[in-house]
Amino acid sequence: MPQARGARRSPRQRQNSKNKKAGIPAGSGVGGANAANAAAPTTTTTTAAAAAAPPTAAAPTAAAVPRPNSNNGEVSVVWFRRDLRTDDNPALNAAVAAGRPILPIFIWEPEEQGQFQPGRGSRWWLNRSLARLEDDLKAIGARLAYLRGTTALRALRSLFARVDVKELFFNNLYDAVSLARDCSVKETLNNEGVTVTTFNADLLYEPWEVLGSGGEPFHTFEAFWSRMQCLSYAPRRPESAPARIALPSSDVFDALREVACTRDELALLTEDEDRCTESLSARWRPGGHGARRIFESFCRHALESFSWERAKVDIASTSQLSPHMHYGEISVRRIYYAVKDLEYAAARNETRGVTALSEEAEPPAPYDEMDDASTLAVRRRRVHEDARRTGCRLGDDTPAGMANMPRTPAGAGSHHTAGKPAREVEGPHGEYLRCLGLREWSRYLSFFYPFTHERSLLSQLRAVPWNYDETMFHRWKMGTTGYPLVDAAMRQLWSTGWLHNRMRMVVASFLVKHLLLPWQWGLRHFWECQLDADLESDVLGWQYVSGCLADGHTFMTQIDLEMEARRFDPNGNYVRRWITQLSRLPTQHIHAPWLAPTEVLAAAGVELGSDGGYPLPIVDPAESKERLQRAVDHLRRIAINGGQATNALTAEVSTAPVPPAESGDDEVGEHGGSVPLEGAGSPEEMSNSHAAGCPSREMSPTAAKRSEVAAMDGIDFGKGTLPPTLRDVHDDMCSIDRMNKRKRSSS
Numbered sequence: 248m249p250q251a252r253g254a255r256r257s258p259r260q261r262q263n264s265k266n267k268k269a270g271i272p273a274g275s276g277v278g279g280a281n282a283a284n285a286a287a288p289t290t291t292t293t294t295a296a297a298a299a300a301p302p303t304a305a306a307p308t309a310a311a312v313p314r315p316n317s318n319n320g321e322v323s324v325v326w327f328r329r330d331l332r333t334d335d336n337p338a339l340n341a342a343v344a345a346g347r348p349i350l351p352i353f354i355w356e357p358e359e360q361g362q363f364q365p366g367r368g369s370r371w372w373l374n375r376s377l378a379r380l381e382d383d384l385k386a387i388g389a390r391l392a393y394l395r396g397t398t399a400l401r402a403l404r405s406l407f408a409r410v411d412v413k414e415l416f417f418n419n420l421y422d423a424v425s426l427a428r429d430c431s432v433k434e435t436l437n438n439e440g441v442t443v444t445t446f447n448a449d450l451l452y453e454p455w456e457v458l459g460s461g462g463e464p465f466h467t468f469e470a471f472w473s474r475m476q477c478l479s480y481a482p483r484r485p486e487s488a489p490a491r492i493a494l495p496s497s498d499v500f501d502a503l504r505e506v507a508c509t510r511d512e513l514a515l516l517t518e519d520e521d522r523c524t525e526s527l528s529a530r531w532r533p534g535g536h537g538a539r540r541i542f543e544s545f546c547r548h549a550l551e552s553f554s555w556e557r558a559k560v561d562i563a564s565t566s567q568l569s570p571h572m573h574y575g576e577i578s579v580r581r582i583y584y585a586v587k588d589l590e591y592a593a594a595r596n597e598t599r600g601v602t603a604l605s606e607e608a609e610p611p612a613p614y615d616e617m618d619d620a621s622t623l624a625v626r627r628r629r630v631h632e633d634a635r636r637t638g639c640r641l642g643d644d645t646p647a648g649m650a651n652m653p654r655t656p657a658g659a660g661s662h663h664t665a666g667k668p669a670r671e672v673e674g675p676h677g678e679y680l681r682c683l684g685l686r687e688w689s690r691y692l693s694f695f696y697p698f699t700h701e702r703s704l705l706s707q708l709r710a711v712p713w714n715y716d717e718t719m720f721h722r723w724k725m726g727t728t729g730y731p732l733v734d735a736a737m738r739q740l741w742s743t744g745w746l747h748n749r750m751r752m753v754v755a756s757f758l759v760k761h762l763l764l765p766w767q768w769g770l771r772h773f774w775e776c777q778l779d780a781d782l783e784s785d786v787l788g789w790q791y792v793s794g795c796l797a798d799g800h801t802f803m804t805q806i807d808l809e810m811e812a813r814r815f816d817p818n819g820n821y822v823r824r825w826i827t828q829l830s831r832l833p834t835q836h837i838h839a840p841w842l843a844p845t846e847v848l849a850a851a852g853v854e855l856g857s858d859g860g861y862p863l864p865i866v867d868p869a870e871s872k873e874r875l876q877r878a879v880d881h882l883r884r885i886a887i888n889g890g891q892a893t894n895a896l897t898a899e900v901s902t903a904p905v906p907p908a909e910s911g912d913d914e915v916g917e918h919g920g921s922v923p924l925e926g927a928g929s930p931e932e933m934s935n936s937h938a939a940g941c942p943s944r945e946m947s948p949t950a951a952k953r954s955e956v957a958a959m960d961g962i963d964f965g966k967g968t969l970p971p972t973l974r975d976v977h978d979d980m981c982s983i984d985r986m987n988k989r990k991r992s993s994s
């Protein structure tokens with residue numbers, strides 16, 4: 248059927264035309280969507296998607312990089328980024344396998360990271376984590392070199408001008424900033440005669456391994472998670488650290504002196520910052536050893552009760568591994584297999600320690616791998632079966648393409664959940680594995696929609712009439728909003744650099760829905776303070792809470808602060824811990840001190856609203872609801888007017904009330920994501936592309952409620968324009984404009 252003018256192309260069509268431009272035959276799978284391609288190394292192309300895709304031994308075209316004069320011997324360089332570990336580090340292991348002496352490097356290029364250069368908390372962590380990595384590398388005979396540059400490419404080129412580097416190895420990252428940088432590094436260096444090889448060390452599966460039946464990316468967590476668990480092969484097994492690394496010759500280190508510096512010279516923290524962050528050392532132990540210790544202790548004490556206690560904020564209910572995981576000090580595959588191992592042992596009534604964490608104690612039978620040849624054959628067969636089942640087209644079925652595939656087949660006895668629907672196979676630690684799934688999802692979203700750190704995924708949310716009130720923003724940051732739960736969390740964030748997920752959701756929702764401040768402001772503040780500041784997870788959290796995602800909170804619903812407080816801090820211990828002014832207030836008033844009788848306040852020594860006392864609420868709940876309602880009306884008018892923004896915010900008074908507060912059960916991604924998405928094109932087009940990829944699923948109660956409200960209002964706030972491929976990063980524009988153009992052209 249001929250495509251209507253202006254009609255939206257399917258992801259497959261887009262991919263094919265992108266491939267065509269890059270000289271890749273249609274259906275080859277590059278940058279696209281099939282399991283065979285997923286794990287196979289591919290040649291670098293010009294897209295950001297390709298930045299994360301490992302290249303094959305692509306014949307370098309020209310040797311344009313200035314080569315060193317001295318003949319100091321060929322070396323391989325391993326570029327450490329957010330994989331600060333020697334254990335399960337595929338880039339490091341591949342460099343060892345290449346057989347040359349190895350030079351491990353770290354590059355500090357904050358200018359290149361622009362507004363997303365690491366904040367105070369994150370730099371504190373990085374500094375200490377690098378020190379631990381130095382030790383770990385020293386233990387296997389290697390020396391970490393530090394480079395400083397305005398861009399990573401410049402730093403690498405100045406190194407390559409002095410040292411004879413044959414090959415550069417690094418592990419993939421998926422945030423928008425890294426994707427763009429890595430793409431240019433790969434392309435330039437490959438063209439200049441240095442082979443660049445990259446690996447997956449951050450995820451269970453690469454984003455392009457988990458796609459819908461039409462090869463399109465998912466846009467709801469449930470669909471993604473179900474598909475991920477249905478893949479017919481398990482995530483690749485973690486690899487041990489190399490026993491020994493060959494040092495380059497002393498000439499190399501002499502040459503290095505001109506370009507390298509010490510960790511102190513990187514000046515990751517100013518003196519003032521270093522002083523301010525002293526208290527962090529008492530609580531956190533950055534580095535691989537600290538990560539393993541935390542994880543083991545979590546497995547022993549909290550994993551068992553994680554599924555029902557994880558929402559409690561007044562106890563250590565979660566693993567608190569996020570900063571360790573952000574810097575890759577512990578591999579997600581180690582964690583995954585350790586948890587699976589415990590599940591498996593529990594199912595067989597065995598008592599087992601966290602064996603997968605210890606390198607000496609490799610897990611027994613079910614994890615045992617087959618020899619390489621049979622593994623490859625099994626994997627190849629499974630990929631074809633998978634492709635047949637899901638309707639995916641396979642790319643080149645070359646041995647080179649298959650060699651890099653995950654190696655644990657999901658055969659009988661394996662406790663990977665291959666081939667079964669997600670819900671059926673969730674074991675006792677399913678909730679914890681879901682958290683790892685959310686982490687994967689955050690990278691997935693960032694990879695396929697790399698504009699989400701700036702703009703809402705759902706396009707109509709880009710027109711919110713925000714209340715740009717800096718005083719309110721300041722009070723939110725300082726924890727002086729007058730709402731104890733919010734203030735306690737903001738003070739905890741300020742002083743410890745870490746927050747429980749529930750609290751992140753509460754303060755984020757308060758900023759967006761109660762104060763109507765832009766979520767990007769909140770993200771910036773989080774970015775500066777968090778020890779675990781992680782662009783992909785941060786974006787996922789903020790977009791989820793702000794109503795920017797198809798399966799997140801809706802924009803029009805406010806969180807019920809009092810209910811949250813009573814559910815997750817029932818005794819007020821959390822508030823008392825962080826707001827000493829309120830510590831003597833009885834529990835029944837601790838979450839709403841403005842409602843407490845004067846004599847109770849006086850007895851507890853609480854002064855409300857005075858200098859030095861606890862502030863009165865920054866906004867009246869009723870007023871904030873009205874303001875949110877006006878914003879919703881505004882968005883509704885835009886949608887009804889076909890995208891024409893009107894300034895008369897108060898001209899029409901909607902009869903639809905702001906829906907009741909959301910249930911406290913909403914963890915990120917918990918809804919089941921069943922609201923269908925619709926692109927700017929017709930519903931028919933969409934059913935051919937996006938929706939077709941999502942496995943059918945039951946509608947969750949929240950989603951059903953939301954659809955009901957939307958139907959009453961005559962508008963579906965779950966609908967939006969989702970640019971389906973990376974191409975949209977480059978030509979994405981406000982979808983309202985696009986919608987108008989399309990309307991004009993069709994009329």
Ligand SMILES: Cc1cc2nc3c(=O)[nH]c(=O)nc-3n(C[C@H](O)[C@H](O)[C@H](O)COP(=O)(O)OP(=O)(O)OC[C@H]3O[C@@H](n4cnc5c(N)ncnc54)[C@H](O)[C@@H]3O)c2cc1C
Pocket residue numbers: 557565566567568569570572573682683685686687689746747748749751752755773777779780781782784785786787788789792915
């Ligand atoms: C507004 C907002 C901002 C956030 N910003 C960040 C951030 O900058 N960095 C960050 O790591 N997490 C962020 N999160 C996600 C989540 O809050 C943290 O990952 C979690 O609280 C970390 O605690 P934990 O290690 O004890 O997690 P656990 O519950 O023990 O989970 C284990 C691991 O799974 C991953 N994980 C769990 N939940 C999520 C999630 N919702 N999204 C992504 N990964 C998850 C983390 O790596 C975590 O360490 C944010 C959430 C929200 C709502």
